[in-house]
Amino acid sequence: MSIVAMVAIAASVLFLYMRFKSSNDEFREETLSTFAKDLRKELLTDPTLTGIHATALKMRIKELRGEYVVIGADGSILDSSGLEQSLIPLLGHRTKYFQLPASNGRKALFGMMLPIGDNSAAGFIQVAFPRDHVIFDSILEEFVADIGWIWIPFVLVLLATNVAVLAFALRPLNTAAQEAMTIGPSSIAKRLTEARMPEDVLALIRSVNGALDRLQAGFLSLEQFSGQLAHELRTPLAIAKARLSLSQDDTARAVERDFDDIERVITQLVDRVRIKTLHYESDDVVDLCDVAANVARYLAPMIIDAGHNIELRTENTPVFITGAADYIFRALRNLVENALHHSPVEGLITIVVFETGITVIDEGPGFPEWRLTDAAVQEGKSDRKDGLGLGLSIVAETMAAHGGRLKLENLPGGGASATMAFHSPPSMLPG
Template sequence: MRHLHQGLFGRLVLGLVLVSLCAVGVATLFLYTRFHGPHSLFYEGTLQGFAADILKDVTDGDGKLRAQVSEETRRRIAEAGGRFILLDIDGQKLAGSPEVTDPFIAFDPTSLSYFYFRLPASGTQPELFGLTGRIPNISSFAALQIVFPSGDIIFESVLHEFMKKIAWLWIPFLGLFLLTNIVVARLALRPLAQAVEQARAIQPGGVAVLLSEKGLPHDLLALVRTVNEAFIRLRQAYQLQEEFVADVAHELRTPLSVMKAQLAALDVPQARLLETDLGGMERLVEQMLDRARLGRFRIEPGDVVDLRDVARETAAFLAPQIVARGRLIEVVAGDQPVIVSGGRDDIFRAVRNLIENALEHSPANGTISVEITNVPAIAIRDCGPGFPAQVLDAEWRRSGLVRSDRRDGAGLGLSIVERTMLAHGGELNLSNAPGGGCAEMRFPPAKKLIAHVS
């Protein structure tokens, strides 16, 4: 609740609650001013209501007038500060409040009228507002006079009746009103919530994704379209950057190859050192090209890969380099194909980057293990010291701030693998075990493809 006002939906809910409370306050104020006015019809209606209760107990049978006002009616009138008197044609009291013996005012037997009246020697007592008139529907003549204080007492009486018969409906009505509006607000904001989830799922390199505009209200649609236009501009800038990196990498490949060929013809120790440095530069250029290719990567229908074949091919490609540096490599795979949807060359380059990273951190005579699981996944394990803590954090890796501590390259290997897995709808999981580090490339399941390929 503390952070409810920070969200759009929370603000709507709080706004509805405030509006409801204001509505109750305004309605109460209206009732007070409407009922409390001295000349209000509600004063007259109140008097008539009490008069009706009295007249129910007045009967005229066998030519004899009977006025036996109930104790309940007497009590209610007394509690409200009122007084009443029933009079015959001679002005004599038939019934009434104990303290009243005479008419309040002279009465006209032909009409009903209202009057103001102040008791003699009343001092600070409030002015009374009263009703006087003949009792209808009886053969004998009788008149009724009833007075109440013209202050809050009549308002309280009306308010009591209102609260007892009407106002209690406000509670369920306001509850239903709030619930309905909250549901409507939630339904109206659901497309926006979906757009938020889509935006939250966008990863680096995913600027080609646009937020859905389906079902959005017009005012929110303008915001989402503006964001999509910004994504389009970012995509164009991103593509220009990737094209620039690819152009630079292509331009560097030829001179590097020429330099390596010239150094190979020289039989001096310095030439061998330069060849090693040029090898690192060539690998960096290849990684830059890999990143540029990922920017244009698309999985077409029918693009399927057996992870076992990719792992074996990559291990065979790197085996001479691994053996030359005094390490071993093994591929652990089952007899059944492990099929995923994706690009063979891109997965090959990702596995190559992970194996080369394992090679850099494995001790002499250590074994690099490439295991294919039915998750489906490819797990590369080494016997090294494991990954640094910041590299294990996937969000930190995707921020682009993590760089490998490899001697060659610029730390692009893990970044390339991360982007490759995002492009394939999978994920890269890094972990440390007592025996070394493990990098696992997890792909989304593709059960239907297994039967198709096999």
């Protein structure tokens, strides 16, 4: 729009220039014709041009810094403004206009040659004025000086108006772009605002919202499927474990442990699928202290039966964040189970809740150096021969969906720590 406005303004200025130039040329010719015809008229009634009217006319030409010369039929100078020869050579007998370049201190002249009679036998009158000394020139100069400057603020106002109009018209699109940037697996219920949208883009916004509706339906369907799959797989495992518990054979105990590992892998596989459907709303508030307490309570029997110890350290006040409580629970459970598998007998597993996250500390051998990189965590590689590496990968993706990250460290005195760090500040207390 700004380019079009500039082109339109330039075209209008060019049109005015051409129009004034054409009018200026016409005015010059009319001025020259008037003086030349008046001289011819006086010459016919006063051949010597010494009368009152002729003298006044010659004085007027002089005041305007013009030049004139009256040439007889024989080519002699009958009268002039001080010239000793004609302004231009006598060629033909028609009226003609001419231009003379500046020379010897004289300005450029625009002149006219007019036959005295019906043919060149009666002689000619030549009149010329400086090109910048026609009344119309002063009018044009005044127009440029007084009126032409209006174009500058006019152009600036026009450009500013274009920018303001575009900014106002595109504001709803900017709002939609900001809304689209916030839509992800954790907020699949959000939709782009259709209110105040320009009609030209409203159809696009509605199409995008329709696509989001279909994606949400797909997410929910996948989440429902993962839940059903977990139930279908866990039920036969639970039955098999119940039957094995009736046996006192040592082999049965080993098979039970194998089933525990299988159940854990199945749970991780289901969690790996469900993590893609993770979503929560802005009013979903989670207390990290409650989550840590629930995980410790859930896994304490398993940890104690395995000959390990567990410790829970929490803040004196609740630590609230915005997120999905079930997914955070599963992520923390994976970290504690990972610590359990790497802790020595009678080793201590510690869960620490701080202002912006949770840390799980164990007394095991620590993580391999390659495991400490973010890329290794995201790839889901295992640092154990019998593992799939799903646990840490699930935690990393859960944290990414919450705007945080998983940080792995080896402690100087031995052992390792895994921290679920939420980058966003804790949310306000409920109520």
